[in-house]
Amino acid sequence: MANYQSLAAEGMWNNNPALVQLLGLCPLLAVTATVINGLGLGLATMAVLVGSNITVSLVRNFVRNEIRIPVFVMVIASFVTIIQLLMNAFTYELYLALGIFIPLIVTNCAIIGRAEAFASKNKVLPAAFDGVMMGAGFTLVLVLLGGMREVLGAGTLLSGADRLFGPIASNWTLTIFATEQPFLLAILPPGAFIGMGLLIAAKNAIDNRLTARQTKQKKQVTRIRVTAES
Amino acid sequence: MLDTLAKNGGMLGAFAVVTTALISLTYLGTEDRIEQQQRARLITILNEVVPAALYDNQLYADCTLISADALGSDRNHRVYRAREQNQPVALALQTTAPDGYSGDIELVVGVDASMTVLGVRTLEHQETPGLGDKIELAVSDWIRTFSGKTYREEEKQAWQVKKDGGQFDQFTGATITPRAVVGAVRRTLDYVADNRTVLFEQPANCSETE
Numbered sequence: 472m473a474n475y476q477s478l479a480a481e482g483m484w485n486n487n488p489a490l491v492q493l494l495g496l497c498p499l500l501a502v503t504a505t506v507i508n509g510l511g512l513g514l515a516t517m518a519v520l521v522g523s524n525i526t527v528s529l530v531r532n533f534v535r536n537e538i539r540i541p542v543f544v545m546v547i548a549s550f551v552t553i554i555q556l557l558m559n560a561f562t563y564e565l566y567l568a569l570g571i572f573i574p575l576i577v578t579n580c581a582i583i584g585r586a587e588a589f590a591s592k593n594k595v596l597p598a599a600f601d602g603v604m605m606g607a608g609f610t611l612v613l614v615l616l617g618g619m620r621e622v623l624g625a626g627t628l629l630s631g632a633d634r635l636f637g638p639i640a641s642n643w644t645l646t647i648f649a650t651e652q653p654f655l656l657a658i659l660p661p662g663a664f665i666g667m668g669l670l671i672a673a674k675n676a677i678d679n680r681l682t683a684r685q686t687k688q689k690k691q692v693t694r695i696r697v698t699a700e701s
Numbered sequence: 702m703l704d705t706l707a708k709n710g711g712m713l714g715a716f717a718v719v720t721t722a723l724i725s726l727t728y729l730g731t732e733d734r735i736e737q738q739q740r741a742r743l744i745t746i747l748n749e750v751v752p753a754a755l756y757d758n759q760l761y762a763d764c765t766l767i768s769a770d771a772l773g774s775d776r777n778h779r780v781y782r783a784r785e786q787n788q789p790v791a792l793a794l795q796t797t798a799p800d801g802y803s804g805d806i807e808l809v810v811g812v813d814a815s816m817t818v819l820g821v822r823t824l825e826h827q828e829t830p831g832l833g834d835k836i837e838l839a840v841s842d843w844i845r846t847f848s849g850k851t852y853r854e855e856e857k858q859a860w861q862v863k864k865d866g867g868q869f870d871q872f873t874g875a876t877i878t879p880r881a882v883v884g885a886v887r888r889t890l891d892y893v894a895d896n897r898t899v900l901f902e903q904p905a906n907c908s909e910t911e
Contacts, residue, residue: 504830534712535712537709542716545713545716545720546716548720549721549723552724553723556727556728556735557731559731559735560731560738561734563735563738563739563742624830624831653830654831655832658830659829659830
């Protein structure tokens, strides 16, 4: 189980929490109006995932089976509260922008899903790594979707970067094109649904092409072997 | 059976204690900084509606809670009093525009002794991005058009959007939002004109309640 390469592939692509497991869609769709909001929530989710995976893995041998779910819930809830307090203290502007969606990380099924499906059955290091990769996969989708919506909607990228990175980032905003009237569809919730649908479709298309190529290669391989033997 | 119950209960209890302890530790560690951040933000906003050069008291602390229909809702609104050598200089009032396009719009209005508006800022709103959100300074300069305008009761008519015969621009495609904001500012100024002295005499009581 402790194959790090396959863990990375699982989290980022094959079993991506947002694109394949379709977990945690509520915050994903709601906050991705800009790249920075997406990145902020993604990193917060990743921190909670890593913390809860490590803790769950540490206590997996002496927590009895009947009470494991309430224990997981308590661990996750306390990590979310701690992250919320830290964000409130150190990234106040971002905290205000993300608002209710930070406490709602508790309800992100991706987190309890990983605790139950992976961390409770594995050693600490693989569990932590799984948390990082699942979190990174989730963050990647948040950032992609946020980027799509921000470029289409407002014509900018990375606006408000100083909320996350401090004053040095105040001039990081890239203006792709200047627009007087933003493209509302991209900014409002329907844009999130459409963008998410397109991302899932793109992922499936790439997967299909990959499998098609693989089967073709396999055929060639068998043919070569046949000629070699004859 | 009882044995299992006790074990499970004990374990859950232990987890509750440990996790609560962790949260309390984080809370204690961040408490000061969070308060500092909130105060810094409040001071930034107050400085935008009442220039810091005008007064010498601690504006954010000299605050009183007022509940008046003119301020848009029956909630308590904060009124900050700016004084120079204990003489009243200006007021910064939190006010609500209850008739926004989607819900309440929270504003803060700064006004000096001659009833001239020093500045207006939007604190919170849910207006449509791209249309109604031009009331935000980050999106448009529109909210600055209030600054420097003097309110007189006999010229009340001017405190409306142009469509209604006033002096303030509405936005293309969105009249309801600016109308709500202009209306809220007008009502607030009207309230200040009638209650100025009372507002300055109120005890500072913001920290006691809430």
